Amino acid sequence: MAHVLVTGSAGYVGSHVLALLKRAGHHPVVFDNLTRGFAELVQPHAVPFVRGNLADRALLRPVLHDYQIDAILHFAALAFVGESTEVPDRYYRSNTANGLTLLEEAIAYRPETPPALVFSSTCAAYGTPTQLPIRETTARCRISPYGRCKLSMEWMVADLSHQHHFGAVILRYFNAAGADPPIPSAIQAAEAGSPFFIHGDDFDTPDGTAIRDLVHVRDLAAAPIDALDDLIAGGETTDLNFGTGVGHSVRQVVHCIERMRRGAVGVR
Numbered sequence: 183m184a185h186v187l188v189t190g191s192a193g194y195v196g197s198h199v200l201a202l203l204k205r206a207g208h209h210p211v212v213f214d215n216l217t218r219g220f221a222e223l224v225q226p227h228a229v230p231f232v233r234g235n236l237a238d239r240a241l242l243r244p245v246l247h248d249y250q251i252d253a254i255l256h257f258a259a260l261a262f263v264g265e266s267t268e269v270p271d272r273y274y275r276s277n278t279a280n281g282l283t284l285l286e287e288a289i290a291y292r293p294e295t296p297p298a299l300v301f302s303s304t305c306a307a308y309g310t311p312t313q314l315p316i317r318e319t320t321a322r323c324r325i326s327p328y329g330r331c332k333l334s335m336e337w338m339v340a341d342l343s344h345q346h347h348f349g350a351v352i353l354r355y356f357n358a359a360g361a362d363p364p365i366p367s368a369i370q371a372a373e374a375g376s377p378f379f380i381h382g383d384d385f386d387t388p389d390g391t392a393i394r395d396l397v398h399v400r401d402l403a404a405a406p407i408d409a410l411d412d413l414i415a416g417g418e419t420t421d422l423n424f425g426t427g428v429g430h431s432v433r434q435v436v437h438c439i440e441r442m443r444r445g446a447v448g449v450r
């Protein structure tokens with residue numbers, strides 16, 4: 183069982199991964215600066231929690247040594263496409279430069295056998311899809327700064343893992359949805375009879391709202407652990423898309439919840 187540094191695990195996806203990692207018998211160590219995460223998502227898991235910024239080499243270095251880290255699950259990032267177009271420099275600093283710092287420190291910590299790495303990338307690295315469903319080989323087009331800085335990190339992971347002989351899996355998640363316990367905000371709004379706002383209805387889609395490939399966060403959270411187990415078992419460096427291959431528009435999801443509310447759609 184591995185000692186695993188989990189960056190960004192006070193966030194949405196990473197916090198779901200913690201529970202599964204522990205259940206699988208691994209030993210997670212949380213590393214998060216809490217700029218976008220919540221300490222209360224970590225506390226129930228009773229795991230070591232280092233509050234710090236990935237840019238802080240002087241903090242990162244002893245953490246790798248002290249916990250004898252065997253593998254890294256890297257989630258820490260800024261993750262909003264819209265925001266990335268307003269402050270692209272902040273996104274490159276956070277998602278590319280900090281990523282390089284993490285890779286360099288991991289290699290310096292154990293130069294002969296650097297820790298295995300699972301990197302959380304995104305379907306945004308494809309930009310506007312030129313083909314559906316989006317495959318690993320799909321051409322990239324009109325990529326946002328968020329997608330570009332994640333793509334830059336993908337290239338660094340590929341090059342450094344090759345050069346320094348460590349296993350790495352790049353996972354491009356599609357859109358995580360849901361919660362644990364499963365009370366997404368749209369369902370909460372339906373239950374409470376309060377308004378629910380759709381952001382954007384002028385997309386080039388049949389009903390004008392964005393189409394997303396939605397994956398339940400618990401299913402998504404299992405993927406990096408499977409990737410980790412595969413690397414530990416000697417699996418090869420690879421990159422994979424992680425989605426259902428089927429898109430649903432925001433309005434379709436809202437209509438489905440309305441039908442559930444009226445009892446027209448059952449939940450098993």
Ligand SMILES: NC(=O)c1ccc[n+]([C@@H]2O[C@H](COP(=O)([O-])OP(=O)(O)OC[C@H]3O[C@@H](n4cnc5c(N)ncnc54)[C@H](O)[C@@H]3O)[C@@H](O)[C@H]2O)c1
Pocket residue numbers: 189190191192193194195196213214215216217218219220234235236237256257258259260261276280302303304305354355356357358359
């Ligand atoms: N949520 C999704 O649908 C989705 C889809 C595709 C890819 N991803 C990727 O998955 C990862 C996690 O996404 P999320 O939705 O959980 O995001 P999130 O914002 O909920 O979590 C990110 C966490 O990283 C931490 N963090 C940010 N910068 C840091 C830094 N410099 N040092 C230390 N900690 C830092 C934040 O405090 C936060 O807890 C991201 O890399 C994101 O790009 C998410």
